[in-house]
Amino acid sequence: MDNMKFNSMGEHVKKLLRECGDNVTIYPLAKIVKPEVIDIGSNSMIDDFSFIYGGKGIKIGKYAHLESFVSIIGGGKLVVGDYAVIATGSRILTGTDTYYGGKRMSTALPEEKRNVIRGKVVIEKDGFVGTNSVIHPNVTIGEGAIIGSNSLVLRDVEPWSINVGTPSRKIGERPKVKEELNEL
Template sequence: MAYYTDLELTNLGFRTLGSNVRISKNASLYNCERISIGNNVRIDDFCVLSAGHGGVEIGDNIHIAVYSSLIGAGKITISDYANISSKVAIYSSNDDYSGEFMTNPTINEEFTNVSHADVFIGKHVIIGCGSVVLPGVTIGEGAAIGSLSLVSKDCKPFFIYAGTPVRPLKERKKNILLLEDRFNSQKNEL
């Protein structure tokens, strides 16, 4: 995978840019001035980050795997240590499917009824391959979303969810919090 150099990343004009950021040259980045990226972030091939008015905020130690997309006018926040698996789609805007209005961005706003709402993904969240996250959703810290899930409602912290639409399956272990402390201690010792 060919990554942008540090200088190339700086020249893209991100709102903020941390260190050790690796973004594939095959990723598509729109409105970089509305995108903030923390430290130790990897964004793989064919990902799309299209920041609307609310922007996109990516924390530290984040992986966004191949073919994933973050799109919409609302703010999309991905907190530290989260993992976005391949082909995940996160939307902060959504067309009206009722038939009362026209759809798609080639149509003037007066004929559409697009809704916009912020999306928040907490620390240590993992979203499985092929999942879709809809506008207005909060996925609580430590929640796990199984592959091919539709996240249309908020998810409680430290629960495992799956399905279309998602439903809680069982609690998730919190050992990751202890591992986070150890990880940060080792990092600070260096």
């Protein structure tokens, strides 16, 4: 591999980020494309085998964790709040192709031949996206909400709720975090 490929992976990418907090860990096999539009808060972690496409901008808060095999794709925007987790194998889609208007859905085509929906995904403070879940564009996962493993999220999720299924539905509530963390 040449130096350009290495620069988009692991710790090498930190110097290319728009903003990078203190004590950020980006493991060597995490790949980040368009790092110049990405902000990562202090003490956050991105595990090996994650793929992040910066799209129109990504902001990751402090103490957030993107676990292994997470994909962030689609070309839209993403906001991940402080203390949030995106668990192993989850997919965050900030954009997707649609068949609307009789358009083709091949991402190999020029964009004018496709009908692409790009939007913003927000995972608020203390949000948790469970293993192998899929979040679609234009969705907000409210503060403290939990998305159970293997869920498909197509609509906004209430704060401090527990949600599961395909498509996801609310099944309960989570107690609010009572203590604010000062810097550890």
